[in-house]
Amino acid sequence: xxxxxxxxxxxxxxxxxxxxxxxxxxxxxxxxxxxxxxxxxxxxxxxxxxxxxxxxxxxxxxxxxxxxxxxxxxxxxxxxxxxxxxxxxxxxxxxxxxxxxxxxxxxxxxxxxxxxxxxxxxxxxxxxxxxxxxxxxxxxxxxxxxxxxxxxxxxxxxxxxxxxxxxxxxxxxxxxxxxxxxxxxxxxxxxxxxxxxxxxxxxxxxxxxxxxxxxxxxxxxxxxxxxxxxxxxxxxxxxxxxxxxxxxxxxxxxxxxxxxxxxxxxxxxxxxxxxxxxxxxxxxxxxxxxxxxxxxxxxxxxxxxxx
Amino acid sequence: xxxxxxxxxxxxxxxxxxxxxxxxxxxxxxxxxxxxxxxxxxxxxxxxxxxxxxxxxxxxxxxxxxxxxxxxxxxxxxxxxxxxxxxxxxxxxxxxxxxxxxxxxxxxxxxxxxxxxxxxxxxxxxxxxxxxxxxxxxxxxxxxxxxxxxxxxxxxxxxxxxxxxxxxxxxxxxxxxxxxxxxxxxxxxxxxxxxxxxxxxxxxxxxxxxxxxxxxxxxxxxxxxxxxxxxxxxxxxxxxxxxxxxxxxxxxx
Amino acid sequence: xxxxxxxxxxxxxxxxxxxxxxxxxxxxxxxxxxxxxxxxxxxxxxxxxxxxxxxxxxxxxxxxxxxxxxxxxxxxxxxxxxxxxxxxxxxxxxxxxxxxxxxxxxxxxxxxxxxxxxxxxxxxxxxxxxxxxxxxxxxxxxxxxxxxxxxxxxxxxxxxxxxxxxxxxxxxxxxxxxxxxxxxxxxxxxxxxxxxxxxxxxxxxxxxxxxxxxxxxxxxxxxxxxxxxxxxxxxxxxxxxxxxxxxxxxxxxxxxxxxxxxxxxxxxxxxxxxxxxxxxxxxxxxxxxxxxxxxxxxxxxxxxxxxxxxxxxxxxxxxxxxxxxxxxxxxxxxxxxxxxxxxxxxxxxxxx
Numbered sequence: 001x002x003x004x005x006x007x008x009x010x011x012x013x014x015x016x017x018x019x020x021x022x023x024x025x026x027x028x029x030x031x032x033x034x035x036x037x038x039x040x041x042x043x044x045x046x047x048x049x050x051x052x053x054x055x056x057x058x059x060x061x062x063x064x065x066x067x068x069x070x071x072x073x074x075x076x077x078x079x080x081x082x083x084x085x086x087x088x089x090x091x092x093x094x095x096x097x098x099x100x101x102x103x104x105x106x107x108x109x110x111x112x113x114x115x116x117x118x119x120x121x122x123x124x125x126x127x128x129x130x131x132x133x134x135x136x137x138x139x140x141x142x143x144x145x146x147x148x149x150x151x152x153x154x155x156x157x158x159x160x161x162x163x164x165x166x167x168x169x170x171x172x173x174x175x176x177x178x179x180x181x182x183x184x185x186x187x188x189x190x191x192x193x194x195x196x197x198x199x200x201x202x203x204x205x206x207x208x209x210x211x212x213x214x215x216x217x218x219x220x221x222x223x224x225x226x227x228x229x230x231x232x233x234x235x236x237x238x239x240x241x242x243x244x245x246x247x248x249x250x251x252x253x254x255x256x257x258x259x260x261x262x263x264x265x266x267x268x269x270x271x272x273x274x275x276x277x278x279x280x281x282x283x284x285x286x287x288x289x290x291x292x293x294x295x296x297x298x299x300x301x302x303x304x305x306x307x
Numbered sequence: 308x309x310x311x312x313x314x315x316x317x318x319x320x321x322x323x324x325x326x327x328x329x330x331x332x333x334x335x336x337x338x339x340x341x342x343x344x345x346x347x348x349x350x351x352x353x354x355x356x357x358x359x360x361x362x363x364x365x366x367x368x369x370x371x372x373x374x375x376x377x378x379x380x381x382x383x384x385x386x387x388x389x390x391x392x393x394x395x396x397x398x399x400x401x402x403x404x405x406x407x408x409x410x411x412x413x414x415x416x417x418x419x420x421x422x423x424x425x426x427x428x429x430x431x432x433x434x435x436x437x438x439x440x441x442x443x444x445x446x447x448x449x450x451x452x453x454x455x456x457x458x459x460x461x462x463x464x465x466x467x468x469x470x471x472x473x474x475x476x477x478x479x480x481x482x483x484x485x486x487x488x489x490x491x492x493x494x495x496x497x498x499x500x501x502x503x504x505x506x507x508x509x510x511x512x513x514x515x516x517x518x519x520x521x522x523x524x525x526x527x528x529x530x531x532x533x534x535x536x537x538x539x540x541x542x543x544x545x546x547x548x549x550x551x552x553x554x555x556x557x558x559x560x
Numbered sequence: 561x562x563x564x565x566x567x568x569x570x571x572x573x574x575x576x577x578x579x580x581x582x583x584x585x586x587x588x589x590x591x592x593x594x595x596x597x598x599x600x601x602x603x604x605x606x607x608x609x610x611x612x613x614x615x616x617x618x619x620x621x622x623x624x625x626x627x628x629x630x631x632x633x634x635x636x637x638x639x640x641x642x643x644x645x646x647x648x649x650x651x652x653x654x655x656x657x658x659x660x661x662x663x664x665x666x667x668x669x670x671x672x673x674x675x676x677x678x679x680x681x682x683x684x685x686x687x688x689x690x691x692x693x694x695x696x697x698x699x700x701x702x703x704x705x706x707x708x709x710x711x712x713x714x715x716x717x718x719x720x721x722x723x724x725x726x727x728x729x730x731x732x733x734x735x736x737x738x739x740x741x742x743x744x745x746x747x748x749x750x751x752x753x754x755x756x757x758x759x760x761x762x763x764x765x766x767x768x769x770x771x772x773x774x775x776x777x778x779x780x781x782x783x784x785x786x787x788x789x790x791x792x793x794x795x796x797x798x799x800x801x802x803x804x805x806x807x808x809x810x811x812x813x814x815x816x817x818x819x820x821x822x823x824x825x826x827x828x829x830x831x832x833x834x835x836x837x838x839x840x841x842x843x844x845x846x847x848x849x850x851x852x853x854x855x856x857x858x859x860x861x862x863x864x865x866x867x868x869x870x871x872x873x874x875x876x877x878x879x880x881x882x883x884x885x886x887x888x889x890x891x892x893x894x895x896x897x898x899x900x901x902x903x904x905x906x907x908x909x910x911x912x
Contacts, residue, residue: 035678090888099677100621101895104832107825108887115881119873227821231689234682281693284686291679292671359780385782397777399770410770414782416763420795423762424755430762437763477782 005142007260013148013217015256016155020210021233022240022248023162024083024203030179030243031199033099034091037106040230041113042082042204046075046211047128047221048121055129068131075208082113083204087197110227117223125222128215151213158209159249162202166245171198179243228280232259235287241300250298258282309336312372312481312512313358313389319366320353320536327353329537330367335481340503340513342527342544344520346556349533351516352394355485359391360384372480385414390479392470394486394516400459404450404469407458408441411476444472448502464495471502475511482506483514488522500526520557524548532556584742595738599810601850602745603803608830608846609752609839610799615828616837617765618792619772621681623824624668624688628797630695630819631664632657632804637711637814638704650717654805661801662794664691669793673786688824696816710815717744717809724809741810748806752799756839759795768792822880829883833890835897844899849886853879 834845
């Protein structure tokens with residue numbers, strides 16, 4: 001019981017990050033029915049851009065706060081441009097193609113981005129500049145840091161902001177309409193191209209934010225970090241019900257907690273046979289179980305198949 | 308005394324709040340052509356889909372040839388001897404007409420991967436028989452000259468015939484046709500009528516869903532009318548045509 | 561079979577046969593490394609043809625195919641190396657590997673049967689990763705796979721005293737290890753191609769195609785789609801398993817690194833870029849995607865040195881970058897693949 005609360009906290013933090021990334025997947029899938037494989041790479045680029053911008057500024061002697069903001073802004077802008085570019089150049093021409101074609105394209109773009117990152121930033125692990133104060137707190141026997149607290153707070157605020165956008169603005173309504181029925185939405189005057197672009201851009205912005213958080217939390221980054229993160233975030237989106245925003249958020253947090261608890265207790269559960277380095281498996285197992293038994297996820301709608 | 312082939316008992320199905328079928332009971336006798344008509348949305352195709360295992364009924368069930376029909380197992384319906392065509396034509400578009408019919412033989416043949424890999428005697432004999440039967444069926448429905456064309460390139464009328472040929476390939480006891488005359492002109496409809504008559508003559512029981520009331524009344528031994536998911540009447544055409552409820556259902560009360 | 565015997569086909573086949581027999585000697589002129597590259601290309605042809613059954617024939621998007629390769633390879637490694645002290649002959653191990661891979665195929669395929677395209681892809685991807693993670697970590701408490709270090713000193717293929725490693729003199733020709741493996745691989749591939757062709761034109765092949773075209777209609781005509789799909793997984797997996805076994809024997813060691821996701825993607829790309837479901841296209845795709853990167857690797861480095869005087873771009877990352885771009889470009893401009901079957905081309909491009 002002693003590590004339970006600790007793992008919950010860890011899971012909550014990691015889960016908040018998953019949630020932010022999952023939103024990117026779920027928005028795109030909800031509107032286009034496409035799994036944007038390259039999204040994980042966008043997050044990774046967000047992290048690496050921050051390292052370059054903030055790192056350079058800090059070395060030049062500028063205050064950490066300024067460097068941090070500059071790094072974050074640069075990331076968000078770069079990722080938004082990247083997301084926009086992906087949609088415009090790679091996916092838009094394929095809107096009417098059978099499903100396999102955009103999927104392969106997405107995989108291809110993911111590989112391209114990963115290798116571009118490798119060419120720009122090199123193969124080595126990089127240290128993320130420390131942007132947040134190091135403070136420790138303790139609650140009921142479990143420790144948490146300022147970084148963790150800030151991650152959870154910022155994520156929650158951002159997600160709240162997104163919900164406001166989607167449910168209270170015209171753009172949000174346009175997005176919801178498009179994800180229900182693109183043809184009719186466009187007949188009603190919705191500019192589908194702009195809505196889809198918006199989904200990509202907003203998702204990428206959130207991804208950039210998540211990237212900065214990952215960097216801040218783990219303090220290192222690597223050109224290959226996007227892959228696993230992306231996969232797990234996608235699992236979270238599916239868990240919550242793909243296409244459903246609240247589902248993605250909840251799915252992310254839930255997955256984070258499942259992973260943390262699993263990693264914490266797997267040794268005990270399997271009598272030492274499986275250790276915590278099997279941690280990555282939990283996401284996959286969750287994915288498989290959800291897709292087998294409740295493919296619409298926790299909040300998704302069941303889409304029937306009329307013959 | 309007519310022998311019952313298919314018995315529907317109190318079949319019910321709803322989608323959310325919509326009651327698509329309300330306790331529908333009817334029976335189809337061996338050797339007859341049985342028509343199922345009703346206005347759009349009456350539940351005809353839903354009934355079909357429940358019978359052939361594509362939907363699971365929420366209440367009631369079917370008995371076929373004396374034994375209950377298992378729900379949710381479309382391939383078992385075909386094994387038992389129920390074949391169907393689809394309202395929107397579901398052919399294997401990128402396979403040739405001949406291949407489409409050959410696939411229809413799948414359920415009555417048995418060569419597996421080992422047979423395919425080793426091409427032993429029994430497999431080759433079976434394969435030749437499949438091919439021959441498919442060619443014969445294409446002749447039967449009069450599209451033999453389109454055998455090597457891709458199914459998706461056939462004319463609409465030929466596609467409907469092909470679908471029937473494929474269904475016949477499964478050697479059904481009950482052939483279910485879902486609006487086969489849709490989109491056909493008078494000549495094509497007459498040809499279809501002849502084809503269906505021929506199939507009945509050759510011993511297959513037929514369930515026909517149709518909108519073309521003239522075709523149904525002229526062809527069917529008995530007719531059932533559905534309206535809003537409920538059975539209105541089940542009788543010979545002469546009586547059904549004159550039934551007040553039927554007239555109201557079609558013309559609107 | 562009769563159509564193979566007419567004079568034109570016989571001539572064509574003889575030419576191909578001569579080319580195949582001579583190829584390793586030609587390749588060896590560039591160095592033994594090239595014979596090895598050719599061998600790997602053939603292994604990929606193997607794998608691509610196996611995956612073609614799942615993706616091309618049955619239309620099931622498998623992104624975790626490499627798992628079966630891994631099972632076959634590790635089975636061979638465990639049964640023919642000092643690791644457990646077992647040294648079974650290859651003709652015993654290969655069938656065992658194939659069967660084990662087959663079982664895995666059924667296991668991994670079963671949960672996916674009701675899933676739609678993208679979800680199927682993700683789940684199979686997950687399975688592939690799970691297998692790799694297990695391979696990487698099953699070294700404690702009992703050491704089964706020896707973890708990240710893998711298993712080494714695997715016995716080469718051998719017919720009695722005739723070992724496939726080392727050089728042998730036959731009829732005045734000097735056959736090196738890779739040479740000998742080349743002929744073994746070619747023989748096996750020809751077998752695989754024949755099996756694939758036979759499967760394609762069989763009752764089961766048609767059933768796979770029917771499922772790919774319209775699963776609901778397939779069920780309506782009596783195809784037990786569950787079993788037939790599992791059959792596709794099982795068959796595809798067994799090919800992967802056999803390829804894995806030969807790989808283990810040829811390379812002499814196996815480690816989890818060889819079985820990562822990118823390999824699954826690579827093989828899928830070979831099938832899709834080559835021409836999904838079309839056997840000649842798939843072979844072309846496999847050869848292109850395995851040889852071209854090597855050409856890039858050997859060419860780009862010196863080229864950069866010659867033109868720029870230094871290495872601007874690491875050939876390895878350039879190779880992967882080009883691969884990714886190739887995927888995107890082919891999907892954009894030739895979605896049916898480079899050499900599709902005539903029907904499929906029409907389906908995807910609307911032209912004859």
